[in-house]
Amino acid sequence: MQTGLLHTHTLLVTLFFIHYVVKLVLLLTNSTEKLAAYSKKTKIAEMVISVGFLVTGVVLALNATILGNLFVVKLVMVFASIPLAVIGFKKSNKALALVSVLLIAGAYGIAEVNKKQKAGGKIETEQAASSIEAGKLVYMEKCQVCHGSDGKLGGSGAKDLTATQLTDQQMVELINNGKNSMPGFKEVLSDEQVNGVIEYVRALK
Ligand code: HEC
Numbered sequence: 001m002q003t004g005l006l007h008t009h010t011l012l013v014t015l016f017f018i019h020y021v022v023k024l025v026l027l028l029t030n031s032t033e034k035l036a037a038y039s040k041k042t043k044i045a046e047m048v049i050s051v052g053f054l055v056t057g058v059v060l061a062l063n064a065t066i067l068g069n070l071f072v073v074k075l076v077m078v079f080a081s082i083p084l085a086v087i088g089f090k091k092s093n094k095a096l097a098l099v100s101v102l103l104i105a106g107a108y109g110i111a112e113v114n115k116k117q118k119a120g121g122k123i124e125t126e127q128a129a130s131s132i133e134a135g136k137l138v139y140m141e142k143c144q145v146c147h148g149s150d151g152k153l154g155g156s157g158a159k160d161l162t163a164t165q166l167t168d169q170q171m172v173e174l175i176n177n178g179k180n181s182m183p184g185f186k187e188v189l190s191d192e193q194v195n196g197v198i199e200y201v202r203a204l205k
Helices: 002-028 032-041 043-063 069-090 094-118 131-147 168-177 191-203
Strands: none
Touching: 002 032, 002 043, 002 069, 002 094, 032 043, 069 094, 131 191, 168 191
């Protein structure tokens, strides 16, 4: 459900951003009438989209385990952009409108960067001699925070890995896609790294 929500949120934010870029272009090119017509036509859609992205954002934030400093910057940018956008477009103040759209763009950029960093970024395990050794490196870097060095820590509601009943295939799925408060690692771990870390998890028993 979490990833579905995240996709919805990203989609709504993207629509919101495109919408404001269109408005900004109309404003900057002095197409006052077109802007008025466009704003009128999209009024309800804009309301639905902005409420949707704020609500999905709040739900995601409440469910997240770790909110980095970047998240705070993003939040400040989003909330600063709203009054600026309202005033900027209402008063046809180009500078304010531009700043508000830049803030939205900045927050959007941060969200993307944050996503990449969330699971900690890619790690290099090529130098490891065997897959289980590579798996150990991955484990210490990515999994230990929640699961502990012995697999039993249970941080953020994590499960005891020494007692797992999952098959390898189920583990691959879970590690790639995440589940509840466990993040997915598809973007940061290669297939070999996932297999290696599973081997290492099996060895914890
Ligand atoms: C942010 C904390 C967190 C991190 C980091 C994390 N996990 Fe988890 N893990 C969890 C939580 C929470 C669950 C329980 C998910 C559920 O079933 O609701 C879980 C469940 C699991 C399970 C399933 C256990 C079972 O029997 O159902 C495996 C296997 C697992 N994690 C492996 C890993 C591996 C491997 C890594 C590193 C690549 C990792 N986890 C990183 C929190 C985390």
